[in-house]
Amino acid sequence: IIEDVEIRKILDSRGNPTVEVDVLTENGFGRAAAPSGASTGIREVTAFPEDGIDNIMNDFGSRVALELIGIDSQDTNLIDTILKEIDGTDNLSSLGGNIIVAISLATAKAASSSYNMPLYSFLGGNMKNEIPYPLGNMINGGAHAGKNAPDIQEFLVVPVGAKNITEAVFANSRVHKRIGELIKAKDKSFTGGKGDEGGWAPNLTNEDALYIQAKACEEVGDELGIEIRPSMDVAASSLWDDKQEKYVYEREGMLRNSGEQVDFVEDIINTYNMFFMEDPFHENDFNGFTELTRRSGNKCLICGDDIFVTNAELLQKGIDVGAANAIIIKPNQIGTLSDTYKTIKLAKDNGYVPVVSHRSGETTDETIAHLAVAFSCPLIKTGAIGGERIAKLNELIRIEKQMINVTMAKI
Numbered sequence: 001i002i003e004d005v006e007i008r009k010i011l012d013s014r015g016n017p018t019v020e021v022d023v024l025t026e027n028g029f030g031r032a033a034a035p036s037g038a039s040t041g042i043r044e045v046t047a048f049p050e051d052g053i054d055n056i057m058n059d060f061g062s063r064v065a066l067e068l069i070g071i072d073s074q075d076t077n078l079i080d081t082i083l084k085e086i087d088g089t090d091n092l093s094s095l096g097g098n099i100i101v102a103i104s105l106a107t108a109k110a111a112s113s114s115y116n117m118p119l120y121s122f123l124g125g126n127m128k129n130e131i132p133y134p135l136g137n138m139i140n141g142g143a144h145a146g147k148n149a150p151d152i153q154e155f156l157v158v159p160v161g162a163k164n165i166t167e168a169v170f171a172n173s174r175v176h177k178r179i180g181e182l183i184k185a186k187d188k189s190f191t192g193g194k195g196d197e198g199g200w201a202p203n204l205t206n207e208d209a210l211y212i213q214a215k216a217c218e219e220v221g222d223e224l225g226i227e228i229r230p231s232m233d234v235a236a237s238s239l240w241d242d243k244q245e246k247y248v249y250e251r252e253g254m255l256r257n258s259g260e261q262v263d264f265v266e267d268i269i270n271t272y273n274m275f276f277m278e279d280p281f282h283e284n285d286f287n288g289f290t291e292l293t294r295r296s297g298n299k300c301l302i303c304g305d306d307i308f309v310t311n312a313e314l315l316q317k318g319i320d321v322g323a324a325n326a327i328i329i330k331p332n333q334i335g336t337l338s339d340t341y342k343t344i345k346l347a348k349d350n351g352y353v354p355v356v357s358h359r360s361g362e363t364t365d366e367t368i369a370h371l372a373v374a375f376s377c378p379l380i381k382t383g384a385i386g387g388e389r390i391a392k393l394n395e396l397i398r399i400e401k402q403m404i405n406v407t408m409a410k411i
């Protein structure tokens with residue numbers, strides 16, 4: 001039974017304000033914080049009310065906490081329904097999706113703590129005791145880095161041959177280091193700058209970044225004796241220009257229409273044996289997604305982030321047209337734990353790989369590590385280095401140690 005709910009304004013990894021919520025029950029305690037995106041999808045719920053966080057923080061006791069006190073913290077569906085009713089809007093713009101998601105997750109954590117259970121086992125009634133593979137972020141561009149960095153937002157790797165999570169996260173950090181050396185060798189003026197998600201932010205073309213990444217995957221893979229595969233998040237909504245109806249690669253001075261974008265991305269998938277390709281098209285370009293999935297879906301995960309925004313209705317639309325075979329899961333895109341689970345379930349029922357993900361603006365909250373394990377998601381995207389990223393990776397190491405008969409996910 002919930003006895004108190006407290007909210008406070010805290011820092012995120014970009015130095016911007018976000019919220020943290022504490023939920024106290026008779027014999028439990030849960031704390032969760034919300035992250036923030038930089039390349040947000042237009043159909044995400046609204047993160048914060050238009051007038052900022054301060055007003056809602058002032059009214060929090062009367063408007064929110066009082067409504068929750070006395071409710072059973074285990075009843076996630078009821079809690080989430082109450083939160084949505086208090087908000088009263090479709091896009092959660094009154095309370096703010098970030099405030100709602102922090103309460104929703106903190107309540108589940110309070111419930112798990114009152115049973116003395118870690119969150120993953122409390123939520124994971126029929127979980128498979130599998131640890132997700134980490135998609136490590138190596139090079140940052142686009143909205144996550146400065147002007148001369150690549151147009152493509154994220155160059156990622158997956159240590160697909162790793163036999164446990166420790167081997168996997170250290171393989172990623174080793175590739176990250178090696179890529180830093182290779183960038184330095186190519187560009188003597190590189191000063192080691194990094195982007196929002198801890199990947200390097202170099203003055204490189206997409207092509208050079210891809211080449212360096214592939215080389216590092218191969219070298220470190222050979223050194224460690226495991227296969228490491230390149231991946232990327234194009235974050236193409238950030239490249240799309242509605243007026244020109246083209247994907248604009250500013251740094252490269254290139255424009256591509258949707259058809260040219262399909263050819264461009266297909267070529268990258270084939271040349272670099274890509275494991276995972278996120279948002280290769282903008283959030284309304286279902287046709288581009290469907291065509292690429294038709295051509296490459298058997299050899300690469302084609303993953304939707306901005307196009308689905310963790311929303312079951314949008315995912316269903318994608319399923320109907322064969323738009324992808326994987327989906328990014330970010331709880332604060334949809335606002336509640338129960339809606340997050342609903343989307344994961346729909347994805348799995350239709351053969352879409354759910355990939356639980358951080359945001360570019362993060363906190364040291366580790367909850368997504370638990371969600372990925374609880375809901376048996378085979379991949380987690382949460383960077384490779386940096387305090388707010390390793391909070392999740394190190395939590396996975398702890399979880400793996402606690403679990404019995406644990407294996408890596410099947411990917």
Ligand code: PGA
Nearest residue numbers: 036037038039040359360
């Ligand atoms: P965001 O980007 O957190 O800035 O929205 C992450 C992503 O596009 O995957």
Ligand code: ZN
Nearest residue numbers: 233278279305
């Ligand atoms: Zn993305």
